[in-house]
Amino acid sequence: MVHNDYIPKLAHILEIKEEVGGARPIKTFRTQFQNKNDFSFRCGQCAMLSVFGKGESMISISSSPLVKDYLQFSILKMGRVTSALHEMQPGDIIGIRGPYGNGFPIKDWKGKNLIFIGGGIGLAPIWSVLNTALGKKEEYGDLTLIYGARTSKDLVFREELEEIKKKIAVHLSIDVEESDWNEFVGFVPQNVTDKKPSPNNAITITCGPPIMIKFVIKALEDLGFKDEQIYTTVENKMKCGIGKCGRCNIGSHYVCKDGPVYSWAELKKLPQEY
Numbered sequence: 001m002v003h004n005d006y007i008p009k010l011a012h013i014l015e016i017k018e019e020v021g022g023a024r025p026i027k028t029f030r031t032q033f034q035n036k037n038d039f040s041f042r043c044g045q046c047a048m049l050s051v052f053g054k055g056e057s058m059i060s061i062s063s064s065p066l067v068k069d070y071l072q073f074s075i076l077k078m079g080r081v082t083s084a085l086h087e088m089q090p091g092d093i094i095g096i097r098g099p100y101g102n103g104f105p106i107k108d109w110k111g112k113n114l115i116f117i118g119g120g121i122g123l124a125p126i127w128s129v130l131n132t133a134l135g136k137k138e139e140y141g142d143l144t145l146i147y148g149a150r151t152s153k154d155l156v157f158r159e160e161l162e163e164i165k166k167k168i169a170v171h172l173s174i175d176v177e178e179s180d181w182n183e184f185v186g187f188v189p190q191n192v193t194d195k196k197p198s199p200n201n202a203i204t205i206t207c208g209p210p211i212m213i214k215f216v217i218k219a220l221e222d223l224g225f226k227d228e229q230i231y232t233t234v235e236n237k238m239k240c241g242i243g244k245c246g247r248c249n250i251g252s253h254y255v256c257k258d259g260p261v262y263s264w265a266e267l268k269k270l271p272q273e274y
């Protein structure tokens, strides 16, 4: 058969978990390929998910490559495709093509302290690399998570966060005061400034809304982090995912192939089109 990069592999949905309800709902989907597959991926890579008859969307793989039983995606309902995904039930079939993108250079980070900084659904790409580092904890220094959302109900992976708190430092925040909230109140960049992570032998990984990323980077610079120590992801709109359509580019870079992971040192050299 002639190879065609655009043909997805079929997968069925094993499990769906409602992470966040309300006006901006988020669900986590665990999927499994129908045929035994050779899908191997790196933390920070994405996949193009298709709902037949609706279209495709690029979504970060939120499970760790150490997990072999399923492939996980955490999805905010936005428009046509993500709404159709939110309507689906366990047992339903979707298409998956990929993996795409460069992923985090996690092998280069061995022996370093890793500081994960996320906002809202931005915890999804972080979740894969955080759980990989947790699974190989002896290979890294201290692990810290600074994570926030608008309200306590908007935090994703809430049950898992309680478990992770037993293993590493976790600093949560919400934007506005709530009566039974005992942690930080304010925006994520303010929590970074408050917790003062040390730049000593450290790498930070920050994902979330562009405005959050902008101010987190400023907070990290004020704490003495160098551009090479700060990693983030760029989520430009994508169509083909394989460097053919020109939808996602920043200057000469195709984010779907050369990104979506960049160090701040790399991003600074590109035109400010993200």
Ligand SMILES: Cc1cc2nc3c(=O)[nH]c(=O)nc-3n(C[C@H](O)[C@H](O)[C@H](O)COP(=O)(O)OP(=O)(O)OC[C@H]3O[C@@H](n4cnc5c(N)ncnc54)[C@H](O)[C@@H]3O)c2cc1C
Pocket (backbone or CB within 6 Å): 046, 055, 056, 057, 058, 059, 060, 061, 074, 075, 076, 077, 078, 079, 080, 081, 082, 083, 121, 124, 125, 234, 235, 236, 237, 238, 260
């Ligand atoms: C590399 C990458 C990784 C991503 N990872 C995740 C993830 O893990 N979880 C998740 O929920 N979403 C993720 N997204 C965003 C996701 O791809 C879009 O939300 C989705 O494609 C929207 O498709 P739709 O058909 O539901 O919405 P559409 O009907 O196409 O659009 C609805 C609205 O969403 C806006 N929109 C569409 N794509 C984007 C985008 N990339 N950025 C900002 N706004 C957009 C449109 O402008 C429009 O206003 C990622 C995007 C990229 C590029």
Ligand code: FES
Pocket (backbone or CB within 6 Å): 237, 238, 239, 240, 241, 242, 243, 244, 245, 246, 247, 248, 249, 254, 255, 256, 257
């Ligand atoms: S999405 Fe087509 S070139 Fe990147």
